[in-house]
Structures are given as structure tokens and as C-alpha cells.
Amino acid sequence: MTRPVCGTCATPGSVRDGRPWCGTCRIWLVLHGPTGQWVSYAEHTSRDRAAETARLITATARQVTEHLPRVHRMLPKGWTARPHQGIDDAPYAIAIDAPDGVIDATTYLHPPTDTSGWHVTVHNRVTGVGFPSYTDGGARAASFDTVEAAATDGIRLLCGEIHDLASRRAR
Numbered sequence: 001m002t003r004p005v006c007g008t009c010a011t012p013g014s015v016r017d018g019r020p021w022c023g024t025c026r027i028w029l030v031l032h033g034p035t036g037q038w039v040s041y042a043e044h045t046s047r048d049r050a051a052e053t054a055r056l057i058t059a060t061a062r063q064v065t066e067h068l069p070r071v072h073r074m075l076p077k078g079w080t081a082r083p084h085q086g087i088d089d090a091p092y093a094i095a096i097d098a099p100d101g102v103i104d105a106t107t108y109l110h111p112p113t114d115t116s117g118w119h120v121t122v123h124n125r126v127t128g129v130g131f132p133s134y135t136d137g138g139a140r141a142a143s144f145d146t147v148e149a150a151a152t153d154g155i156r157l158l159c160g161e162i163h164d165l166a167s168r169r170a171r
Ligand SMILES: [Zn+2]
Pocket: 006, 007, 008, 009, 010, 011, 022, 023, 024, 025, 026
């Protein structure tokens, strides 16, 4: 077995119980493929997770850029759509807003993943309520095969919020 160099302290590791070991850090070492560094199992897991997050951000940013023009063509007059990343390290979504001053709420179209289609959520900052679009019966979040279907549903939900706001104001 080649003697691994510990990626944390940069000293040559040894072998303990037949596995690579860093006596300085007192950690078992495992090879992190993408960088070729020997790191702890915990570090390996966290790097895998970071790589998966980065992959998801890149993938969703690409899907949003690709599909945004199709959403733009469907918007009611005065409405806007833009790429949205809620916080750093979050996947991208398409944010749809009604014209300025109509309602302080946004609907989001979340790009498909390996296991589902587009998801739709609404965040109403007036009521402080955020909710996903559900399938009939409300058991599961609705999944849409096309961005057009997701946008249609997102616009419908936001119109519903606008309608509710108008009826509250009328009372
Ligand atoms: Zn070390």
C-alpha cells in the first residue's frame, strides 16, 4: 500500500489495522477521488454533499435560463418572470410576479429533478404564508411535465391570492 499524505495536516500517514491512518490528526484516511487527497471519512462525506449541492445549483440555473423565455411568452400583461435563488447554495427557480403594487406575493417554478417534474410554490408575504401546489386530494405536491403546465398553475395560484386579497379589502 502506498503511504497516503494526510490532506488535513500534510504529513505522511501510516497504516493501522490495514487501513490508511493519520497519526497526527488521529483520523482514518480515505481517498477523495476528484481531488486525489486523503481525507477523513467525515470530510469525504461533506465534500460529496458539497459537490452534489454544486451540481444541483448548476443544473437548476441552466434549466431556468433555458425555460425562462417560454414562461415570458405566457405571462399576462404587466407580469414579470426572473431567475431566483433564495439563498446561497439553494437551487434556482423561476420567480413570477404580478404587476407592481397588485400583491406582495411571488410564485416560484422549481425545475425538475431526477425523480420529479416541475414543482410550483407560492409565497404570500402579505399573509406570511408559503405553500406548494397540490394534486387533487392534497396528498402530494403536484409535479408538472412541462414548464408551460407549471407556469399555468403558478399564474392560477397567484391570481387566486390576488382575488383573496381583493375580497378581504372589500369586506
Ligand atoms: Zn493529518
